[in-house]
Amino acid sequence: MPALTKIPAWLQVYNKDICWKMDGLNNSIYLTFDDGPHPVVTPLVLNILSKYQVKATFFCIGKNVEQYPDLYTRIIHEGHQVANHSYSHRSGWKMPVDEYVTDVDKAGRSITSTLFRPPYGRITPYQFKALKSRYKIIMWDVLSKDYDTTIPDETVITNVTENISPGSIIVMHDNEKTVGRMEKILTQIIIDIQNRQWNFRAL
Template sequence: MKTYRKILLAVVCLLLFFLLPVGMAFANDHGVNWFKRGEERQIPDPEGGAEMTQRIPVSNVVLQQRYPDTVVLAGPTTANRIALTFDDGPDPRFTPQVLDVLQEYNVPATFFVMGRRAERFPDLVTRMAAEGHVIGNHSYSHPNFVVEDDVALLEQEVLQTEAIIQNLVGYRPRFFRAPYGFLYNELVEKLAELNNTVVAWSIDTLDWRERPAEEVAFSVISSAQPGSIVLMHDGAEADGDRTQTIEALRQIIPTLQEQGFEFVTVSELIGIPYEK
């Protein structure tokens, strides 16, 4: 009898071990864990999941070689200029603080916004534009287009977000950055057909891993060179934190300015209009 009870207890423990993570994943996938702020305002999480959960598709370096007129990794090396870019906003927890730091140092940047978040927090998008920053397209719901393998979905997400941004700031953005930076040939070809320029990056801060501010800053300061495009994030998933990004900016900007770098928007860096 005791043996039977031990076996039964072992089976129950095994079931809990395997089913509990599934239940937690189900809750997260269905928005249960959304961050709430103020009057129950919810920040939509990326449809494709957190940055660190994704697989690597066709390299942006390869795509840039195949589509040099569409995909951009960096700007010219002939001028001591650098561009800061921010993904996944607007986020009321972190975007205002990023904007405050940029305003303090009089530095323009390029923000790749999620359409669904722009709908939820339109004042942050209009503030970006009013303070001289360029708005780019980061899809509507942040899906993983490589996993979805659906060119029509890409077109839908791009056009939907374009319409939202145009309604807020008065122009349809030309610059597009794919969620997770994930694309393949047919997706790039569709973006070219839609008159988009795909903006990747040459410096990845990996700030989404919530690295210490000193590490985020060092990744930029040690790698900066003329024409660099820096990838950072002003938005996060429900339980994410971008405080380190904000703190790192206070180290990156004055240090590189002392080294003679000028911070510009992606449009100024590569000489391509930011609107269609």
């Protein structure tokens, strides 16, 4: 089950068109990082991924790519996947369809990808219909809650390690909220998964 507290009814109708989890072929696991590039956390994440030879997917925010173009380029040069996470990271529930699509396409001018993840996982059926011919909508099945500073690092780690299975798409965040904890949580999560002999893949 996806780790949203409640899945809207329309989402269940379109569920087959939305990717919550990959097939678990070759025990593959998909790490994804949302909201970057961030000047502190993104380089830290890239260094850890390089150390453990892990490939991942970065759902970038368009305005952050414009602000940190060198980090965006570094993500690609190090063999990771980049993907669209909108330009201004606003909730789809509060935006008209055309405004939402314009915001995604604005991000698409600097982020070359057909993968899109809605900010906060919030997208209306009309927004979804307007985007689905051009973008593959990627959600997740395992939410680390690394952005929740009220829960301890150990809980973030077990949110992932106790809920993954082959094919899982894990959400983490390279943003301001994970500055102090990313090194510890990411290292522990990678070690746990590599100890199972599972394989990290980019989307």
